[in-house]
Amino acid sequence: MEQIRVGIVGYGNLGRGVKLAIEKNPDMKLSGIISRRPEAVKWEVRGEIPTHFLDFSTEYTQEDFNVVILCGGSRKDIPRQGPYFAKYFNTVDSFDTHKRILWYRKKMEEAANPGAHTSIISAGWDPGIFSLERMLGSAFLPGSKTYTFWGQGVSQGHSDAARRVKGVVDARAYTQPIGKAIDEVRSGFTPELTKRQMHRRLVYVEVEKGADERRIEKEIKTMPDYFDEYETAVYFVGKESMAKDHKRLPHGGFVLTSGKTSETNRQILEYRCALESNPEFTASVLVACARAACRMNKEQMFGAYTLADFPLAFLSPHTGKAFTKKFW
């Protein structure tokens, strides 16, 4: 069996997760890492994987990789890297700025098509699997209500926001779903829930010596867009606790769809993931999508796709009779 040659673009938490996931998929091979700091990466992977400098003047050749997985951030990296690499390779990414997905999709469509490449965009668990489950719930139960709960888990965006407060050395913000709300929906009620009724936030903060904790707490709790619409608790912890108790990146969540098929019969669908490592799981989804992108490319399915736009069987290493016997 010829292995799929995968490239990683960007080697942070997500890129490291992709390396681990490729190692668990015998039909794939990590063929190179493209990074802004290739020397550091080379050292980290003990020279076992070819590393390349990431710039936007290199003319890549298709021989290097069958597919590249974009592991940079959605704010600045992917909007530029996506269209650039889609010119040269099949690509997969987890672009997660929900409001800009339509815009990004169009850019990727335009970039991938001329070179007959396939790009799977906005894959991961949300957007990605959760989007798919919201869609399925709505299609299977017209007139239903869908609820998405996140957590308990680390919100990187909210952690970054808390870190920007003056006097804060480090911060870790957790999103916590409110159990009462989940229980209500699971019991068959379909309440209108405000943001505050669905989630609370817990922020663990390490501050500079002598910093005004009351001011910091107030600034965090009232920060618009991030914390002001939630019940937020702020805890001050030392450097040691921050390093020991808050180094992991768990996450997860629930998509609940509740609807009636007749006067008397309510149907409730629930998709849930409980992740000990958010980046490692997202990486695993991306690697399955890398397999799909290569297969779709062989079937001449060019352009940009989300998880709703291609037959999901492409994700599985199993095919044909074995596939049906195993899952159906």
Added chain:
Amino acid sequence: MEQIRVGIVGYGNLGRGVKLAIEKNPDMKLSGIISRRPEAVKWEVRGEIPTHFLDFSTEYTQEDFNVVILCGGSRKDIPRQGPYFAKYFNTVDSFDTHKRILWYRKKMEEAANPGAHTSIISAGWDPGIFSLERMLGSAFLPGSKTYTFWGQGVSQGHSDAARRVKGVVDARAYTQPIGKAIDEVRSGFTPELTKRQMHRRLVYVEVEKGADERRIEKEIKTMPDYFDEYETAVYFVGKESMAKDHKRLPHGGFVLTSGKTSETNRQILEYRCALESNPEFTASVLVACARAACRMNKEQMFGAYTLADFPLAFLSPHTGKAFTKKFW
């Protein structure tokens, strides 16, 4: 907007559910019911829907329906009706004999292709959504273990089996997942579980006057293939309780996938449905698939498909920008 004209073949619990589901989807219209007892159906639907006699000599024309939904049983009806109707129309069914799906798929492929029709087979929740979730769990978490739990819910096959015991007037068999096993998997363990450790069965039985309850109980509990591999409890109830407490058809279940992405990080995915009416929910899935089959047919995707073989966006009444904004 031109509505999709849907036909129902077979008007039992599932067919009635399909009628209800079509009424909840404004882009669809129930255009006819084909039944072995069209007069009774006509009376039941108050003459509001054209009813036709089901036989295998009628030469149907494509003008009648854009798609027909096969609502008969998997043992005898669908294996014959599927290939017959796929000659004339796009079709959707919930053929659920897991072991014969490959055989059935081939038959449907051969029947649908010559007339350029599209057939979605084995849709519903299991096989169907659960199959899809088992496949996704396996693709996203290589090396993981997947567990399927069913219930609590009525098993029609086991109810029928209990009814065949001499002296039994009526029976209702419930499948119940064993909470301890679910909790274990949810907590991150990946035990090897026997059938007995995953499910138990409860059978409510109404017997003939003077029947030997001890013999009946023993015959049920030791019945091979059906009850002997499970802890089974048999309860004797009167006619009234049978009609009052056991008339509904709830069901549901869980697909749990548990795997590690690295030494330290376990990831658990769970799909769950809690259904107050099994046939009404299955019907809802079939109706969404009817929409998909018509769209796929327009895109010249002919032949037989399961839920893993086509882009799931085809299931949704939402399209384009509205689709992305709503779900992504």
